[in-house]
Amino acid sequence: MFGLSRTKNGIMESFRMTIDAIRQNKLRSILTLLGISIGVFSVIGVMTAIRTLESSVESGLNVFGTNTFVIQKWPGIRVGNHGDEKYRNRKNIDYPQYEEFKRRARMPIMVSVSEGTSARNVKYRDKTVKRSIELIGGDEGTIRTYNTYIADGRNVTTDDVHSVRNVCLLGMDVVDRLFPFEDPIGKTIQIRGLDYNVIGITERKGEAFGGSQDNYIAIPITNFLQHFKNRWTTLSISVEAPSAEEYDKTMDEAIGLLRAIRKVPPGKENDFEIESNAEMIERFSGFTSGIKLFALSISVIALLVAGIGIMNIMLVSVTDRIKEIGIRKAIGATRTDILTQFLTEAIFLSEFGGIVGVILGIAGGNIVAVIFKVPAVIPFDWALYGLIVCSIIGIGFGIYPAWRASNLDPIESLRYE
Amino acid sequence: MSSLISLQNIKRHYEVGDEIVRALDGVDLTINHNEYISIMGPSGSGKSTLMNMIGCLDTPSSGKYEFEGELVHDMDDNQLASIRNRKIGFVFQTFNLLPKATALHNVEVPLIYSNIPKNQRIDKASKSLTEVGLHDRMYHRPNELSGGQRQRVAIARALVNDPSIILADEPTGNLDSKSGAEIMNILDSLYSRGNTIILVTHEEYIANHAHRIINIFDGKIKDDKIVKKK
Structure with missing residues (x-):
């Protein structure tokens, strides 16, 4: 019907x-x-x-390579102030810890370090960048963990780090402002009154999360710690595993090693955070x-x-x-x-x-x-x-x-x- | 030849509070093909109830109603809807057209419910409107038509499914005498072309168009007489 x-x-x-x-x-x-x-x-x-x-x-997180994780004092993303106390009371990760970690770690194909602060009034001759620039202390592997490459000049070397040299790499935003018509390589800029020799510039990365990713200056970590350290300075250690298969093993080794270095008693939880892409996304x-x-x-x-x-x-x-x-x-x-x-x-x-x-x-x-x-x-x-x-x-x-x-x-x- | 409609001892009682209203109290009626019948009676006599009963809008409390061999008194709502759709063409005093639809669409509606494809519907509906002389008013809405024209749309709608009976309830009640005469002419000519027409009215001169006049009083048929020979 x-x-x-x-x-x-x-x-x-x-x-x-x-x-x-x-x-x-x-x-x-x-x-x-x-x-x-x-x-x-x-x-x-x-x-x-x-x-x-x-x-x-x-x-945005793909700044780290896929097999990379980062060890730091603070978690990468914090929602509210919940649990801040727990993190604040941790020991900072300092340079000797990093050096020992790097020396003893067997699994990683690369270990690097970074710490950042901000700097205002960076000068070159009569030009000044008033707004703040991210000042990064790092070593030879740091630009790799930031997922960028040297566009001109050279990278920071282990020599630069050991010798605490006043050298720097510039992000393209800084290049645009300080060297609009000049080749920056070999020039000297002033950061908080200190002279730094420009040894290289990095490729332009563009923007993410509404902010530029090119507004930075990188200097050797040792130099950074000498001149810009304060009581809150704590290092981030990036570790790259040789392959996806060995990622977990590499992480286990890193955790064990760092617990030993930081003398975390057995049975107590880690006094540091491991951040990976997967965890950040999670x-x-x-x-x-x-x-x-x-x-x-x-x-x-x-x-x-x-x-x-x-x-x-x-x-x-x-x-x-x-x-x-x-x-x-x-x-x-x-x-x-x-x-x-x-x-x-x-x-x-x-x-x-x-x-x-x-x-x-x-x-x-x-x-x-x-x-x-x-x-x-x-x-x-x-x-x-x-x-x-x-x-x-x-x-x-x-x-x-x-x-x-x-x-x-x-x-x-x-x-x- | 078997009869078209046969009502046997039809009763229709309503309960109003404690009282039982006997709207129809034992009606026997047989209607044959191509009859022209008037049903008359004062208000409250039960003639509306009888019309609703014949029109399959209502079902009897008791009694037997046969429509072309189908037992109406046993039917459920959907079967009643179907028989109304296929076999009965209604013409109401107040026209009862869909106010927002064009004349053509109004005539089309019964065909929609009997599941006829669109192109055939348009065909049949416009033929039906042409028959009542409204071929030039097909796309007018009821409010753009005169009373007489509206009633002609209603007649076209009643005719469109080739019904077995046309049931007209005071079809001229809301019309001036000239339009009323036109409508009665149309009904007369439908009768002469072989249709069966049942007219409910209280006007003597309207009732006299019919060949058989049935008088209802107190829910019963008071008299039923042939007034003209075919």
């Missing part, structure tokens, strides 16, 4: 009526749509923003999953409210059209026909609101991408879930009004004015 073409006819007719109904009640329909749109917008917006951030964090996703959950719960509430709005509007719509329902029933509409008609209307309303929400959400999320200067991501899966949820809301909250409409008595409905 309800063949496919009958259903199709019915749905086409329902669709037509839905458009009519929405056109006649523009404001009412828009207000209803708005609820759904806001709910979907909040999910999609947050998801797009998080996707975008995640992809940017992942690409930590970040722990942070984002909190936001996701929050956005999701907001959306659930918003969608629930929107659903109630839809039910309300559909009940009004049924009352408005009692006469019409009577006419349709008199000339042969079955309960199913009427049910289909009103369900279609409810689903259409919520779907339409959902689509508006998805579009706004993706747009909003991508504004975050523009702000953070990272490539935009469109969360198609969440868009799809959003629309499915809208259908469910349309059906869930539309079924009762539709059922009421389909059960109206044709005689009484015809008489209704």
Whole structure:
């Protein structure tokens, strides 16, 4: 009785009526749509923003090679001040510890060190860079862990480190400011009044997280510790494993070695942090999953409210059209026909609101991408879930009004004015 | 030849509070093909209930109703909807058109519910509108049409599915006399082309278009007489 073409006819007719109904009640329909749109917008917006951030964090974190991990006093990402006490009371990682570590470690193909601070008023002749520049102390491996290369001149050598030489590498931002028309190699710049000889410049890396990655000066770590050390100075040790297979072993060795060097008693937890790409991503996703959950719960509430709005509007719509329902029933509409008609209307309303929400959400999320200067991501899966949820809301909250409409008595409905 | 409609001892009782209203209290009626019948009676006599019963909008509390061999009194809602759709054309006093739809679409609606493809629907609906002389008003909405024209759209809608009976409930009640006469002309000519027409009215001169007049009083048929020969 309800063949496919009958259903199709019915749905086409329902669709037509839905458009009519929405056109006649523009404001009412828009207000209803708005609820759904806001709910979907909040999910999609947050998801797009998080996707975008995640992809940017992942690409940003690729500064370390894949088989590299970093040992430091503080965790790489801290959320709030929770547990700060625990980290603050740790001993700093100092240069002798690093030297001993480097000498004794067998597994890594490379061990390097870095520590940074910031420097203002870096000068070359009459030119001064007022804004602060990141000043990095490192050794021959440091630029590798920063995932950049020497563009001109030479790298810092072990000799430079041993001899505590006043030499430096410049990032391209610093080159742009101090040497717009000159070759910087061999020139002397002043950092906090000290002379440093420029031995090399590094390749331009561009921006990540809205900040430049080229605004730095690198000097030998020994020199850094001599001139720029303070009581908070603690070193980061980068360790590169020979291969992915030996990564875990390398890390085990490093942990054991550093515990021995720092005299951590057996049974006590490490007094240092091991940061790897995987862990950074994991930590970040722990942070984002909190936001996701929050956005999701907001959306659930918003969608629930929107659903109630839809039910309300559909009940009004049924009352408005009692006469019409009577006419349709008199000339042969079955309960199913009427049910289909009103369900279609409810689903259409919520779907339409959902689509508006998805579009706004993706747009909003991508504004975050523009702000953070990272490539935009469109969360198609969440868009799809959003629309499915809208259908469910349309059906869930539309079924009762539709059922009421389909059960109206044709005689009484015809008489209704 | 078997009869088109046969009602046997039809009763329809409503409970209103403690009281039982006997809207129809044992009606026996047989209607054959190509009859032109008027049902008359004062308000409250049960003629509306009888019309709803014949029109399959209502089902009897007891009794037997057979429509072209189908047992209406046993039908569920969907079967009733189907029989209304296929076999009955309604013409109401207040026209009962869909206000936002064009004349053409109004006539198309019964065909939608009987699952006829779009192109055939348009074909049939426009043919039906042409029959009632509205071929130049197909894309007008009810509010752009006069009362007489609206009622003609309703007749076109009633005819579009080639029904077995046309059930007209006070079809001229909301019309001026000139439009009313036009509508009655159309009904007369439908009858002369072989349709079966049942007219519910309380106007003597309207009822006199019919060949058989049935008077209802207190839920019972008071008299049933042939007033004209075919």
